[in-house]
Amino acid sequence: MRAAVLRGTGRVTVDQVPDPKIEEPTDAVVRVVASGICGTDLRGYLGRPGPVRGPRCGHEFIGVVANVGSSVRSIRPGELVVAPFMFSDGECHRCVHGAQSSCARGGMFGVAAGGAQAEGVRVPFADGTLVPVPFDEHDERIPAVLTLADVMATGQHAVHAGGRPTPKTMAVVGDGPVGLCAVLAASRLGIERIFLLGHHEDRLRIGQKFGATDLVSLRGAEGRAQVIEATEGAGAGLVVEAVGEQDALDTAMAICVDGGAISVVGGPHGTLDSMACSSRNITVSGGPVPVRAYLPALLGEVVTGKLDPSAVFDRTLKLADVGHGYQAMVDRHATKVLITL
Amino acid sequence: MRAAVLRGTGRVTVDQVPDPKIEEPTDAVVRVVASGICGTDLRGYLGRPGPVRGPRCGHEFIGVVANVGSSVRSIRPGELVVAPFMFSDGECHRCVHGAQSSCARGGMFGVAAGGAQAEGVRVPFADGTLVPVPFDEHDERIPAVLTLADVMATGQHAVHAGGRPTPKTMAVVGDGPVGLCAVLAASRLGIERIFLLGHHEDRLRIGQKFGATDLVSLRGAEGRAQVIEATEGAGAGLVVEAVGEQDALDTAMAICVDGGAISVVGGPHGTLDSMACSSRNITVSGGPVPVRAYLPALLGEVVTGKLDPSAVFDRTLKLADVGHGYQAMVDRHATKVLITL
Numbered sequence: 001m002r003a004a005v006l007r008g009t010g011r012v013t014v015d016q017v018p019d020p021k022i023e024e025p026t027d028a029v030v031r032v033v034a035s036g037i038c039g040t041d042l043r044g045y046l047g048r049p050g051p052v053r054g055p056r057c058g059h060e061f062i063g064v065v066a067n068v069g070s071s072v073r074s075i076r077p078g079e080l081v082v083a084p085f086m087f088s089d090g091e092c093h094r095c096v097h098g099a100q101s102s103c104a105r106g107g108m109f110g111v112a113a114g115g116a117q118a119e120g121v122r123v124p125f126a127d128g129t130l131v132p133v134p135f136d137e138h139d140e141r142i143p144a145v146l147t148l149a150d151v152m153a154t155g156q157h158a159v160h161a162g163g164r165p166t167p168k169t170m171a172v173v174g175d176g177p178v179g180l181c182a183v184l185a186a187s188r189l190g191i192e193r194i195f196l197l198g199h200h201e202d203r204l205r206i207g208q209k210f211g212a213t214d215l216v217s218l219r220g221a222e223g224r225a226q227v228i229e230a231t232e233g234a235g236a237g238l239v240v241e242a243v244g245e246q247d248a249l250d251t252a253m254a255i256c257v258d259g260g261a262i263s264v265v266g267g268p269h270g271t272l273d274s275m276a277c278s279s280r281n282i283t284v285s286g287g288p289v290p291v292r293a294y295l296p297a298l299l300g301e302v303v304t305g306k307l308d309p310s311a312v313f314d315r316t317l318k319l320a321d322v323g324h325g326y327q328a329m330v331d332r333h334a335t336k337v338l339i340t341l
Numbered sequence: 342m343r344a345a346v347l348r349g350t351g352r353v354t355v356d357q358v359p360d361p362k363i364e365e366p367t368d369a370v371v372r373v374v375a376s377g378i379c380g381t382d383l384r385g386y387l388g389r390p391g392p393v394r395g396p397r398c399g400h401e402f403i404g405v406v407a408n409v410g411s412s413v414r415s416i417r418p419g420e421l422v423v424a425p426f427m428f429s430d431g432e433c434h435r436c437v438h439g440a441q442s443s444c445a446r447g448g449m450f451g452v453a454a455g456g457a458q459a460e461g462v463r464v465p466f467a468d469g470t471l472v473p474v475p476f477d478e479h480d481e482r483i484p485a486v487l488t489l490a491d492v493m494a495t496g497q498h499a500v501h502a503g504g505r506p507t508p509k510t511m512a513v514v515g516d517g518p519v520g521l522c523a524v525l526a527a528s529r530l531g532i533e534r535i536f537l538l539g540h541h542e543d544r545l546r547i548g549q550k551f552g553a554t555d556l557v558s559l560r561g562a563e564g565r566a567q568v569i570e571a572t573e574g575a576g577a578g579l580v581v582e583a584v585g586e587q588d589a590l591d592t593a594m595a596i597c598v599d600g601g602a603i604s605v606v607g608g609p610h611g612t613l614d615s616m617a618c619s620s621r622n623i624t625v626s627g628g629p630v631p632v633r634a635y636l637p638a639l640l641g642e643v644v645t646g647k648l649d650p651s652a653v654f655d656r657t658l659k660l661a662d663v664g665h666g667y668q669a670m671v672d673r674h675a676t677k678v679l680i681t682l
Contacts, residue, residue, distance in 0.1 A: 093575040099600030102621055161624065234434040259440030259631065264619050272615040274625065278605050280443055281628035283502065287619040290600065 003118030004322045006054025009047035012323040017056075020114055020122035025071040026089075028126035030081060033137045034146055035116040036060035036313070037325050037337040038085075039176055040267060045326045049269060051111045058117030058339075059085040059109040060149040064137055065130075066120065074127045080137055081130040082299065083123060084291030085150040087113060090128020098293040100128075117322050117339055131295045134303060143310040143338055144302045147181065148295055151336070152309040154265050155181025156298060157289035158240040159189055162263030167237025171195035171227055172212070173251050175203035177312040177336045178265060179242035180210055184309055186240075187211025195227050195236060197251065203335050206311050220247075227255040238263065241286075246270030256282055265289065313338040344459030345663045347395025350388035353664040358397075361455055361463035366412040367430075369467035371422060374478045375487055376457040377401035377654070378666050378678040379426075380517055381608060386667045390610060392452045399458030399680075400426040400450040401490040405478055406471075407461065415468045421478055422471040423640065424464060425632030426491040428454060431469020439634040441469075458663050458680055472636045475644060484651035484679055485643045488522065489636055492677070493650040495606050496522025497639065498630035499581040500530055503604030508578025512536035512568055513553070514592050516544035518653040518677040519606060520583035521551055525650055527581075528552025536568050536577060538592065544676050547652050561588075568596040579604065582627075587611030597623055606630065654679040 003017045020029045035058050044052030062082045065075050075081055088095050088103035095103050105125070107113060114121045123129055133145055155178055159170070170191045172179045175198025186194050187210060196212035198204055204215045214230060216223045228235055235257035241248050244266030252262045253272065262272065264286040277284050301307035315334035317325045318341070325337035344358045361370045376399050385393030403423045406416050416422055429436050429444035436444050446466070448454060455462045464470055474486055496519055500511070511527045513520045516539025527535050528551060537553035539545055545556045555571060557564050569576055576598035582589050585607030593603045594613065603613065605627040618625055642648035656675035658666045659682070666678035 093573060094599050097575070097598065097600060099598070099622055102599035161622070232434060234438065257438065257440070258435050258443035259438060264615075268616055268619050274605075274613040274615055275609055277625070278609050278628040281440060281502070281626075281631070283624060283626035284615065284618070285622075285624035287622035290622070 001119040002319060003115060004057050004319070006044055006052070006057045010045065012045060012057065012326050014320050014322060017118070020120045022067055022069045023122065024124065025069040026125050026127065027069040028065055028072055028075060028123045028130060029067045030061070030063040030083070030121050030123055031066045032061050032063040032116065032119055032121060032341060033080070034062050034142050035339045036146055036149070037117070037322070037329055037339065038150055039178070042326065042329055046330065050267065051108055056115030056118070057110045058115040059111070060146060061109070061116035061121060062133065062142060062146050062149070063121070068126060072126045075130050075132055080133040080135065082133050082145050082149055082295065083109065083130055084153070084295060085109060086288070086291065087124045087129040088292055089125045095128060098290055100290040100292040101288040117319065119319070119341060129292065131299060133299065141302055143313050144308045145299065146338065147309040147312060148298045148302065149291065151177040151312060152181045152184070153291040153294045153298060154178045154289045155183070156185040156294055158182045158242065158263040158265040158286055159185040159238070161285040162238050162240065162261040162283070166191060167260065169193045169231055169236045170238040170240065171197065171236035171255050172240045172242055173197045173248045174242035174266060175200055175207055176242060179240065180207050180312050181309050182240040182242055182265070183207050183212045184210040188307070195230070197223055200332055202314070206335065209311060224251055224254045236260065240265065242266050244269050258282070261285060312336045316340060342460035343660060344456060345398050345660070347385055347393070347398045351386065353386060353398065353667050355661050355663060358459070361461045363408055363410045364463065365465065366410040367466050367468065368410040369406055369413055369416060369464045369471060370408045371402070371404040371424070371462050371464055372407045373402050373404040373457065373460055373462060373682060374421070375403050375483050376680045377487055377490070378458070378663070378670055378680065379491055380519070383667065383670055387671065391608065392449055397456030397459070398451045399456040401487060402450070402457035402462060403474065403483060403487050403490070404462065409467060413467045416471050416473055421474040421476065423474050423486050423490055423636065424450065424471055425494070425636060426450060427629070427632065428465045428470040429633055430466045436469060439631055441631040441633040442629040458660065460660070460682060470633065472640060474640065482643055484654050485649045486640065487679065488650040488653060489639045489643065490632065492518040492653060493522040493525070494632040494635045494639060495519045495630045497526040497635055499523045499583065499604040499606040499627055500526040500579070502626040503579050503581065503602040503624070507532060508601065510534045510572055510577045511579040511581065512538060512577035512596050513581045513583055514538045514589045515583035515607060516541055516548055517583060520581065521548050521653050522650050523581040523583055523606070524548050524553045525551040529648070536571070538564055541673055543655070547676065550652060565592055565595045577601065581606065583607050585610050599623070602626060653677045657681060
């Protein structure tokens with residue numbers, strides 16, 4: 001089959017690779033209908049530290065089950081399914097308690113299993129991983145469902161992990177797909193005032209559509225001051241850090257109210273000073289979202305039309321052009337790229 | 342008047358000092374009925390880093406209002422009152438939002454205002470700080486109320502800041518007064534299984550009385566393993582770190598379930614690795630408790646007999662003997678010392 005292959009910094013090609021096949025009785029093989037390019041993929045593409053190092057890449061996909069191993073019970077060949085960006089066994093104490101992203105036998109697609117930017121994927125622990133989607137592969141809700149594999153679930157996690165009781169004011173640092181989805185999650189939760197900090201007009205417009213009430217495009221200290229002033233000196237009750245770089249973590253600390261919460265979902269490549277957070281009674285939460293815990297409920301909302309994050313996809317390309325998709329996202333010509341077969 | 346004076350490492354004396362008086366219209370002067378010795382005081386006494394450096398000391402007290410400034414409205418001379426360990430103005434955005442321990446004009450008694458181990462205390466921002474107690478200075482509930490000034494409020498904060506939704510399993514690292522009060526707070530909240538990690542039989546017995554279901558007196562890796570085994574490999578859903586040293590913070594990380602929470606109220610003199618917490622979806626909360634936010638409700642429960650943390654006081658001394666009280670706590674001959682006048 002054909003699959004995206006990361007060949008080095010700035011170079012993704014589409015090559016012939018061996019077809020995926022059932023290797024364990026708990027496996028499924030899925031024919032991919034659509035996949036996504038994620039910010040984590042871009043880090044690998046740019047040679048930055050992170051889990052994605054190639055050669056295979058992609059961890060967001062929706063597809064049709066082609067085959068299942070002998071012990072798989074919950075899905076059948078022919079069904080449309082969506083996968084979390086990580087597979088998980090579904091039966092260890094972590095999975096049972098909703099921390100599937102910590103499953104000791106789990107791992108990320110494109111890292112510990114085949115990449116999703118391909119014609120097919122072998123899915124370990126299919127019962128613990130895949131969720132059936134109740135429509136067919138030509139449905140117009142496919143892009144919306146695909147966001148649940150990672151970015152929308154991450155946005156939801158950012159708001160839910162950090163915000164009980166629900167704060168009145170939230171700020172999102174970063175206008176990438178995760179930040180935009182956090183805005184949408186906050187808006188759905190009824191948070192009254194939602195600041196979105198970012199530097200891309202097209203992305204900020206999506207954020208506004210998703211419910212951001214205050215767009216902050218000023219950089220650095222000026223942007224921080226805008227949030228502090230608009231909250232009468234207080235800062236936001238919940239800050240979602242959706243970038244992962246040190247500067248964004250510092251901004252989160254600067255605009256969070258004492259006694260508030262910071263939710264870190266940017267896949268942090270920097271640190272928060274735990275003593276400084278403690279002295280200000282700031283709660284720090286977040287981490288790699290256990291997508292599988294959120295998927296069934298979010299999927300139900302997409303199916304019934306209550307949730308549609310598909311606007312984060314503003315470019316669609318064929319698998320053969322996946323390399324252009326990476327570069328378009330790096331160049332900020334696309335917010336997020338959908339790959340079709 | 343007479344007051345405890347920290348004269349150097351291991352040396353607290355009781356000396357004549359100037360009487361406290363009204364300096365600002367928002368002040369009150371309180372005649373002390375009882376005060377406490379806290380673990381934070383001990384750090385100063387032992388010459389360790391921390392806010393307590395002398396010469397005055399003590400930040401937990403209950404007393405009778407002797408005099409109030411011209412603008413004080415909520416308390417009257419003759420009333421019994423309890424103070425949080427920090428004063429706060431009660432009107433800034435942080436106070437209004439329940440983060441009184443971050444009040445920019447606030448500070449700790451014995452550090453930014455007179456010490457509580459004395460015959461009298463000047464209380465800045467009396468309206469924002471003091472809470473009237475609805476009985477007289479001879480009532481037997483005085484020790485219970487005094488715990489609300491710091492340790493019981495801290496225990497309550499530890500459990501509430503870290504645990505929504507309420508976890509089924511909690512572990513408390515440290516059997517000092519704060520750890521014991523955290524056990525009591527957890528027990529009142531209905532947490533089913535409460536591990537208490539400590540090394541002092543008398544304190545563990547108080548913890549058992551307060552609701553601890555599992556006493557863990559083994560040290561280091563053995564103690565950690567006991568919690569992990571007893572939770573079938575999972576760890577505790579909420580860990581309260583009530584010591585503040587690096588070893589206790591490391592233990593908290595080791596016995597917390599992925600996706601769980603660590604509440605740090607030991608006044609940390611060490612750090613938690615924010616990236617490690619994030620990668621395991623561990624929420625970190627806690628900090629200096631905004632006592633004033635918890636005081637009215639907790640006081641109501643003491644008054645009605647629903648809450649009695651007074652067992653943390655297992656030694657009562659006169660102010661003249663306060664130095665012996667410090668040494669008894671350092672030597673672990675007393676869990677917590679109550680000072681009467």
